[in-house]
Amino acid sequence: MKTKFHCANDAFNYFYIKIKSDGINFGDTKALFNVGFTMSNPLDNIITNEERNFNIDYAEAEWKWYLSGDNNIDKLGELYGKVPAIWERMSIDRHVNSNYGYQWERNYQLDYVIAKLKHEKDTRHAAISIYDGKEHAKYRKDTPCTYAVQFTILNDKLNMAVLMRSNDLWFGFCIDQYCFSYLQKMVADRLSIPVGNYYHYAHNLHLYNNKIE
Numbered sequence: 001m002k003t004k005f006h007c008a009n010d011a012f013n014y015f016y017i018k019i020k021s022d023g024i025n026f027g028d029t030k031a032l033f034n035v036g037f038t039m040s041n042p043l044d045n046i047i048t049n050e051e052r053n054f055n056i057d058y059a060e061a062e063w064k065w066y067l068s069g070d071n072n073i074d075k076l077g078e079l080y081g082k083v084p085a086i087w088e089r090m091s092i093d094r095h096v097n098s099n100y101g102y103q104w105e106r107n108y109q110l111d112y113v114i115a116k117l118k119h120e121k122d123t124r125h126a127a128i129s130i131y132d133g134k135e136h137a138k139y140r141k142d143t144p145c146t147y148a149v150q151f152t153i154l155n156d157k158l159n160m161a162v163l164m165r166s167n168d169l170w171f172g173f174c175i176d177q178y179c180f181s182y183l184q185k186m187v188a189d190r191l192s193i194p195v196g197n198y199y200h201y202a203h204n205l206h207l208y209n210n211k212i213e
Helices: 008-022 056-068 073-080 085-090 100-119 133-138 169-191
Strands: 024-026 029-039 127-129 146-154 157-164 195-208
Touching: 008 029, 008 169, 008 195, 056 073, 056 100, 056 169, 073 085, 100 127, 100 146, 100 169, 146 169, 157 169, 169 195
Parallel strands: 157 195
Antiparallel strands: 024 029, 029 195, 127 146, 146 157
16 A cells, blocks of 8 residues: 655545545445555645545635634634534534644643644654543534644654544545644744654545445
């Protein structure tokens, strides 16, 4: 299996074919398990595959929603002009768990990460926790797909690893990588260093059957 890509679109194109050809039937998906790969140019984050028809306006709205730290879906509606149906289904009292900006601001996680990297270049503590099994009672309608995000300075560049329990290639990966690549840039800018590699790991990388020809 290929593990190194220039950009997200290259990874999308490869795994779109790979899942369809080698994926295991798993529920209403075809899935590959324990998939990890590196993107060397994470800021080349637009999915240009014509079949995918990536909506840059929505991706940018979701990123701005994360930056707001507000997990109310009506904030996304303000930014995008409407609330997508999937967020309506996932919300409880108009709030969700999967606004990752809301998660990285909890207990000042992002500030902690930046402070650690500033004061200890070789730290192994620069990690943001998102999914938390101890909070499973909150996950009745919306379970975060991302376990954690960890940052490491190597060769004076900021590398990032995103670790996911589950990742839908068609929707999830395309939007996730867009937002996480900008998170990587935001942290790098606050450290005054360049962006390095983005490592993406999914325990379950899948396509829903309705996206498979």
